[in-house]
Amino acid sequence: MNTTPETIGYVIGGSLKEGLFARLTVPSDQVQEGAFVVVEHNNVNYYGLVVDIRLTASDPQFAQEMNENRLPQAMAGILNQHTLFTELEIMPVLMQNIGSGETLTDEQESKPVNTHPLPVKMLPPHHSFVRQATSFDVKEVFNTREEDAFVIGSTREQGHPIHLDLAKLTKRSSGIFGATGTGKSYLTRMILAGIINNNKSAVLLFDMHDEYAFGDTSSDTGKSVPGLKNKFGQRVKVCALGSSTTIQGNQPDFNLVFEYSDITTADIEMLMRELNLRETTPTTLAALENSFKQNWFETFKNMNEFGDDDERSVAYWAKNTGVNQMAAEGLHQKLKKLFQKDYLVSRTAKNPVNEIIDALKNKRSVILSFAKYETDLDYLMVTNLLTRKIRQEWEQMTTNYNRNKSNPGSKDAVEPVPLVIALEEAHKLLNREMADQTAFSIIAREMRKYYVTLLIIDQRPSKIYDEVMSQLGTRICGWLGDENDISAVLSGLSGRDSLRGMLARLQPTEEVLMVGFGVPMPIPIRSRRYDEKFWKELLKQNSLTEVEKRKSNDILFRLD
């Protein structure tokens, strides 16, 4: 088979800043915004995206009048053909020296090209031909190591499979965005399934709505869809917040409760807004910590609210430590919300936080279900407590590793397992007010070197602190209606003005735009369906050789 893909137009102008302009030689409805196109000149292929399609005319009057009404059909047809045009605006992203200008034969096609696509630094000359990308082009650009390749979807026009590089995705923090109902959580399930199946990283997922572990019912098909625990078995540990809590009637692997001594005063300061604490709170908390060290929370909880002369009262403690009595009593009153939480206990037989950390260290993934604890206070408190401990642990492991890696015999010379912390409703923890107080913004900014990255999932990216957004390497985004959300997703990316319209015009479901570090070039794709077929194909990969994997990926996906 010779590859002679159909030419769809030719270059008529452009610049590196503005992109390329091409005149379309096929009907305007044969090319979509976001189409992956290739401009060919000599031995260089320029890969780009169609970012705008414009109807134009050699004279505007030709467009304004219906020529068919006053000229015979054949004549009007020829007149329209030569006076009315469609122009494409193409954002060139990558260029690749393909080695030979000759048409590729079957044999040549099967051989890898020895040069890789590079960021575009030149422009093709006028009248270079433009064509739709072939499966060969897609493979060249989205070429990933077999073991890290994960088919996330396909190009919208020809359905060529698009591979996401899981190694790149997890190397830096990433985000999955989209308005409600755009299939965000199904997409997240698929990506998490890919990461877990890849078996190079552990995942800690904060599952606010109990939908990831044991499955769910699809809102569009009404069919039940499996959860990650159902499919991965012991590779995924399910943890329910609170003792004796079950998840949709299923028994978790363990229940998460925290000891009072786990709570630091900084954890309480983070809840200033949620608990409506006053400005005097940090002073009172500092005094509590000073008085009772790490037992401050339990001791404070056990103090009597009333009785000035009672040695066990808040007032007595305040008087004796020089703390404002009203402030101390007020804080005690407001912390009652926490004192009543049954997932905070005095002592635990086996510390479940350590169980989670041990599982993650051993490359097991953990899904933390919040079950009945659905308030923002629970979410903020638990995610922050747990993440802070994990962060400390991974920092310690990395430090030990860096100190001892030159000494392979040492027990500390073990490289930490890369950890992805998946965070739903991320704006609750990473908004402008909270971001600096939680461990998450630090993870987004600094923890890449400590093997911890975030996968944030949200429907309102504009609510997430700019500094955190700017740290996201890969962004996968479904349809968004709000201008601010669109701007936030594209912040810090080159060509964002061109991509803005594309994002706003995605199909409401099953279409996403992928941009950033994890993909060689921005591309809108039709995402895969999360169903039994997906699982069948994903889990089948484990039994295939590396070469078979890629073939299977491509062939099976086309059957969709």
Next chain:
Amino acid sequence: MNSQAFGRILSADIHECFAACRISEPDLPPFGSLVRIPIRETPRLEVYGLVSDIRIEEDGFLRQIASNENVSEEVMQDARVNRNVPIVMRILFTGSISDDGISHMVPPHPPLTLNAIYRCGEEEIATFSSCGGYGYLRHILDARDISIPELLAAHVAQALIANKNCGNPEWGKNLLAELIQQKRAQKDELLRMLNALKSLDFESTAEAK
């Protein structure tokens, strides 16, 4: 190719010539016809042109006949047919043929006076009009003191039939495309031309009778 000359050159320049012909000539070419004017045999040079105007001038005597009520039918016919003042045709040069083939450039030099003029047949029209990518169109489109849309329509009507009959049914559509590309910057002019051409059948690929 017709062997019978229908007229002779009166005057010429590099772009056009005027020719005289008798009214009694049985095969007078109509407006828009392609004609050929041989200049020399060796090396071969013949000029092609389109009949771009036909004038029938008065000879003075006609005024008297026209204004006199008592002129017999016999005298009237004699004055109409056997008149001394000839019909004058204006011929716009559109190319030439030499030993090297057909060219759509103006001839290297104009024909001499009294050179004979021949009407081209269908095959010759088809050959001339279908070679060179419609390069001769520019002579028509750039002509002065001529109704360009009418000349174009008259020529295309004949060439369309000639080309269809000679197995080139797409000639008309390709000509339209070329015309539109050349004149699309002058929308009003182009639409006047298309209006003049719109009664012609560009779609039918069947041979014309």
